Amino acid sequence: MNDMTPDREERSANLKGMGCSRKRVEDSRFTQGKGNYVDDIKLPGMLHGDFVRSPYAHARVVSINKEAALALPGVVAVLTADDLRPLNLHWMPTLAGDKQMVLADGKVLFQGQEVAFVVASDRYVAADAVELVEVEYEELPVITDPFESLKSDVVLREDLEGQTEGAHGPRKHHNHIFTWEQGDESGTNQVLDNADVVATESMYYHRTHPCPLETCGSVASMDKVNGKLTLWGTFQAPHVVRTVASLLSGIEEHNIRVVSPDIGGGFGNKVGVYPGYVCSIVASIVTGVPVKWVEDRMENLMSTAFARDYHMTGKISATKEGKITGLHCHVTADHGGFDACADPTKFPAGFMNICTGSYDIPVAYLAVDGVYTNKAPGGVSYRCSFRVTEAVYFIERMIEVLAIELGMDSAELRRINFIKKEQFPYTAALGWEYDSGDYHTAWDKALKAVDYDGLRKEQAERVEAFKRGETRTLMGIGLTFFTEIVGAGPVKNCDILGMGMFDSCEIRIHPTGSAIARLGTISQGQGHATTFAQILASEIGISADSITIEEGDTDTAPYGLGTYGSRSTPVAGAATAMAGRKIRAKAQMIAAYLLEVHDDDVEFDIDRFVVKGAPEKFKTMKEIAYAAYNQAIPGLEPGLEAVSYYDPPNMTYPFGAYVCVMDIDVDTGVPEIRRFYALDDCGTRINPMIIEGQIHGGLTEALAVALGQEIAYDDIGNVKTGTLMDFFLPTAWEVPNYETDFTVTPSPHHPIGAKGVGESPHVGGVPCFSNAVQDAFRPFGNRHTNMPHDHWRIWQTANRLGLHD
Ligand code: PCD
Numbered sequence: 001m002n003d004m005t006p007d008r009e010e011r012s013a014n015l016k017g018m019g020c021s022r023k024r025v026e027d028s029r030f031t032q033g034k035g036n037y038v039d040d041i042k043l044p045g046m047l048h049g050d051f052v053r054s055p056y057a058h059a060r061v062v063s064i065n066k067e068a069a070l071a072l073p074g075v076v077a078v079l080t081a082d083d084l085r086p087l088n089l090h091w092m093p094t095l096a097g098d099k100q101m102v103l104a105d106g107k108v109l110f111q112g113q114e115v116a117f118v119v120a121s122d123r124y125v126a127a128d129a130v131e132l133v134e135v136e137y138e139e140l141p142v143i144t145d146p147f148e149s150l151k152s153d154v155v156l157r158e159d160l161e162g163q164t165e166g167a168h169g170p171r172k173h174h175n176h177i178f179t180w181e182q183g184d185e186s187g188t189n190q191v192l193d194n195a196d197v198v199a200t201e202s203m204y205y206h207r208t209h210p211c212p213l214e215t216c217g218s219v220a221s222m223d224k225v226n227g228k229l230t231l232w233g234t235f236q237a238p239h240v241v242r243t244v245a246s247l248l249s250g251i252e253e254h255n256i257r258v259v260s261p262d263i264g265g266g267f268g269n270k271v272g273v274y275p276g277y278v279c280s281i282v283a284s285i286v287t288g289v290p291v292k293w294v295e296d297r298m299e300n301l302m303s304t305a306f307a308r309d310y311h312m313t314g315k316i317s318a319t320k321e322g323k324i325t326g327l328h329c330h331v332t333a334d335h336g337g338f339d340a341c342a343d344p345t346k347f348p349a350g351f352m353n354i355c356t357g358s359y360d361i362p363v364a365y366l367a368v369d370g371v372y373t374n375k376a377p378g379g380v381s382y383r384c385s386f387r388v389t390e391a392v393y394f395i396e397r398m399i400e401v402l403a404i405e406l407g408m409d410s411a412e413l414r415r416i417n418f419i420k421k422e423q424f425p426y427t428a429a430l431g432w433e434y435d436s437g438d439y440h441t442a443w444d445k446a447l448k449a450v451d452y453d454g455l456r457k458e459q460a461e462r463v464e465a466f467k468r469g470e471t472r473t474l475m476g477i478g479l480t481f482f483t484e485i486v487g488a489g490p491v492k493n494c495d496i497l498g499m500g501m502f503d504s505c506e507i508r509i510h511p512t513g514s515a516i517a518r519l520g521t522i523s524q525g526q527g528h529a530t531t532f533a534q535i536l537a538s539e540i541g542i543s544a545d546s547i548t549i550e551e552g553d554t555d556t557a558p559y560g561l562g563t564y565g566s567r568s569t570p571v572a573g574a575a576t577a578m579a580g581r582k583i584r585a586k587a588q589m590i591a592a593y594l595l596e597v598h599d600d601d602v603e604f605d606i607d608r609f610v611v612k613g614a615p616e617k618f619k620t621m622k623e624i625a626y627a628a629y630n631q632a633i634p635g636l637e638p639g640l641e642a643v644s645y646y647d648p649p650n651m652t653y654p655f656g657a658y659v660c661v662m663d664i665d666v667d668t669g670v671p672e673i674r675r676f677y678a679l680d681d682c683g684t685r686i687n688p689m690i691i692e693g694q695i696h697g698g699l700t701e702a703l704a705v706a707l708g709q710e711i712a713y714d715d716i717g718n719v720k721t722g723t724l725m726d727f728f729l730p731t732a733w734e735v736p737n738y739e740t741d742f743t744v745t746p747s748p749h750h751p752i753g754a755k756g757v758g759e760s761p762h763v764g765g766v767p768c769f770s771n772a773v774q775d776a777f778r779p780f781g782n783r784h785t786n787m788p789h790d791h792w793r794i795w796q797t798a799n800r801l802g803l804h805d
């Protein structure tokens, strides 16, 4: 070989392909104030909108007087439901097939509900004018408890009165939304009735909120001359927004351009469609100039989509030796005033039916009842794909409770019930086919890494010391083994409003051998511009540094269902690899032609095609790209482009083993996290550094949710946690040093074997932190206490158990 040419190792390093901890290309703009967020969009003549929101959780709107507001200089319009009705835009369909008011029509159902939209020359004038809109309300009885709601005579949704059938089947009561059943009810009951041991527990996974750094917002610009509507916004699914906007407004889809610019965190909060988006569009149509709407922090916490709010009751049975025999789960789901859950259409409770977890459970049954209350609508995933965090919390608590019932170590209980490596692909009792896993290897690695036996010994000594009065801190060991289900999803069972959940990638190679690839997904901080270029680099032999990744502009990107549920890697990542392979196939033909050999006589080698057995004869991808723009092969189309729409054959099933060690001061209720060990298996790893960042972020959000973060309501439906003074957002102060680790079990059906990872740390983290708190009190008779485990609640647990006596 020529000494001047770089060797294979160097060529491979230059690619910055799969498995390389490539630095994030987007960070230079994020760290130097050059990001372009919705609020950075400033158009000539642009107006600003702001909402009049209901102070009451349930009330009739008797009258709205706009006069004083309209008299304020700078105010251009005040829109109410009456103004929107002629356009049929006073309501919108939710992703769950319910009907949500864009502006209150006669009645409000939650505190913070949108009542009127003020449009003014300036954001501050708009806010002042909001105060001048006089709304007369007549208060109605408020229901904030879903169990009470199902017994109440008060009809929350008068618009649905008398409707016995909802979007997801029969309704049992005027405040009931749906019942979703999965599995074998009678078979499960039979097993439970005849079991050696049954553990029963009820738990509440409280309402919380993703609270991204950037709140939601949009800018609409209706160009009446050309008939084009452009909408910039904080959208996790820009193409879906375009389709919904077209269906609602009647504007043809090719005349609508939706752009998601840089997004300051999504976490599920930006999946749904909000009244603000619709109002900015209507206001731009009405005024003929661009209109911006950006909510403030309080509005974001109070009225945009919440997560969780699941009341779960479980029964789990086992033999005396601890082999699990059956699982029963019932959920009462509080959906607030409208069912605006963001789930694939056929899954009204998301993937809650993954609640058998990582265990080989022969029979199971799940029923979920959705209920209306006077709380904000939503039901987003918040760093978990469709209720998976609820499911994992449920099963990981049930395992702990069963271990108490059996008098057994819960690490061992997990081990003897894991689905075994040779059982994959494994079909779970509630229907999912787990693609791959090696749980025992991961579990053993984790327990060894933390010296589990040593920790248990230390804990036992601590309990003795506590009893002797030598210490006031207890030690908790939190364990969790989780299985995620990400990559929604196969079009055969996953769609949103009838659109199958495939995803896409389109690649163009430029003559000089650099490229642009566009995807149907949209990064909100995950680093797609970095990682998707790495997938392509390995597939097509062009350095990641020479590939631009673009997402989020519906005029240029191929149709896709967006980014949430850790679906980008499993679905769009697969599309990227597949499109790359199409490029490579054409490149192979060109190379062979140029090298004057048969197609089969060349092979791909890092960044070139080489003649088999004659490595000195090759064409680099750069050379091939250039040739592709000439008459490379007579009769062959010029250019080097490809597109792939990928319909995944199955979900991917990442998993992980987490251990948290915590010291709890029983007198102050303050937990100190001594250690947090997280082993993740997300199959083939694209960028280890980005994975680690994802895990740190997800664990921190898990810490938040487990230890204090909550959207709390009082009895009359006032949001008690509407500001960051009351809503817990952890800072560097609370966050421990995380230890990360991994195993690699590739997905057998994904073209590069990758599974999602963004959500895993949250899904596994919440039960792990919670289990640590609960475990500290286990020696004193604690069985289960509800999250969030803030200092006050931990103190109360200590008090209830008599530890302050
Ligand atoms: N194997 C593997 C996997 C993965 N990866 C990477 O990592 C990341 C992630 O991924 P995923 O998992 O696939 O995911 P996505 O789809 O992309 O994303 C989503 C997620 O993501 C996470 N993360 C994050 N980050 C940030 N920064 N921001 C944000 O916002 C966020 N969010 C969150 C959430 S919540 Mo939901 O929405 O609730 O459903 S879902 C979610 C990207 O970059 C990728 O590429 C790698 O590397 N490898």
Ligand SMILES: [Cu+]
Residues within 6 Å of the ligand: 350, 380, 381, 382, 383, 384, 385, 386, 387, 388, 389, 390
């Ligand atoms: Cu979820």
